[in-house]
Amino acid sequence: MLKIENLQASIDDKSILKGLNLEVKAGEVHAIMGPNGAGKSTLANIIAGKEDYEVTNGSIELDGEDISELAPEERAHNGVFLSFQYPVEIPGVSVTNFIKTAINETRKAKGLEDMPAKDMLKMIREKSELLEIDRKFLSRSLNEGFSGGEKKRNEIFQMAMLEPKLAILDETDSGLDIDALRIVANGVNKLKSKDNAVIVITHYQRLLDYIVPDFVHVLHDGKIVKSGDASLALELEAKGYDWIKQELV
Numbered sequence: 001m002l003k004i005e006n007l008q009a010s011i012d013d014k015s016i017l018k019g020l021n022l023e024v025k026a027g028e029v030h031a032i033m034g035p036n037g038a039g040k041s042t043l044a045n046i047i048a049g050k051e052d053y054e055v056t057n058g059s060i061e062l063d064g065e066d067i068s069e070l071a072p073e074e075r076a077h078n079g080v081f082l083s084f085q086y087p088v089e090i091p092g093v094s095v096t097n098f099i100k101t102a103i104n105e106t107r108k109a110k111g112l113e114d115m116p117a118k119d120m121l122k123m124i125r126e127k128s129e130l131l132e133i134d135r136k137f138l139s140r141s142l143n144e145g146f147s148g149g150e151k152k153r154n155e156i157f158q159m160a161m162l163e164p165k166l167a168i169l170d171e172t173d174s175g176l177d178i179d180a181l182r183i184v185a186n187g188v189n190k191l192k193s194k195d196n197a198v199i200v201i202t203h204y205q206r207l208l209d210y211i212v213p214d215f216v217h218v219l220h221d222g223k224i225v226k227s228g229d230a231s232l233a234l235e236l237e238a239k240g241y242d243w244i245k246q247e248l249v
């Protein structure tokens with residue numbers, strides 16, 4: 001599904017990704033871990049197409065097509081979802097209305113009509129039940145006064161509704177309490193299927209107490225320097241990152 005080869009990228013002439021390779025197949029959950037400043041968020045942003053970065057080398061293929069020249073919206077329409085792509089507060093626009101608009105925009109980009117209201121409601125009902133999201137939440141104004149957990153709930157709801165091929169969840173280190181971690185983990189566990197793939201980026205092992213990844217990768221200094229199964233996350237929890245840095249010397 002996703003194939004990244006020799007990705008090199010910089011920002012303001014500072015090199016951040018230094019030849020990164022990653023392959024993700026449908027049905028897989030990958031965790032990307034690594035110390036602060038390693039380039040994890042940069043990688044997520046570049047896959048999603050954020051324009052602050054300069055890709056100087058390498059390729060990003062989604063289902064065999066190079067997406068590295070596509071605009072962020074086009075990548076989203078092709079099934080790439082990045083959490084917190086829409087972190088803005090929009091007073092007066094509810095969680096539900098926002099996602100309805102996003103879905104219909106995606107359909108429009110593919111030359112499809114709006115989703116019939118009846119189908120949309122059915123989908124909203126099914127997904128919110130699956131994720132145990134109550135109706136009151138769905139009618140709240142987008143991100144307005146949301147707690148950390150509510151922001152996560154909204155993100156996971158967006159992911160559920162948009163049904164991306166590839167979801168990237170960048171769990172930045174701050175403000176993730178156990179409730180928020182559980183919301184993310186339950187969402188990923190319920191939404192993963194043989195047809196989609198999830199990349200979970202985290203600085204902390206504890207998220208992976210709830211999501212069992214098929215693969216764990218360590219990103220260090222702009223490259224994936226070690227890959228393994230879920231047990232690698234436990235090893236990192238116990239030993240930190242220094243032993244990996246030493247292995248590299």
Ligand code: ADP
Nearest residue numbers: 011012016035036037038039040041042043052
């Ligand atoms: P991580 O998510 O692994 O903590 P980041 O991808 O956020 O790492 O950052 C990698 C490196 O790139 C860091 O040294 C960071 O300071 C730098 N960096 C990231 N974004 C920017 C930016 N917008 N401007 C300047 N430097 C940046």
Ligand code: MG
Nearest residue numbers: 036037041173
């Ligand atoms: Mg960071």
Ligand code: MG
Nearest residue numbers: 040041042172
């Ligand atoms: Mg980060």
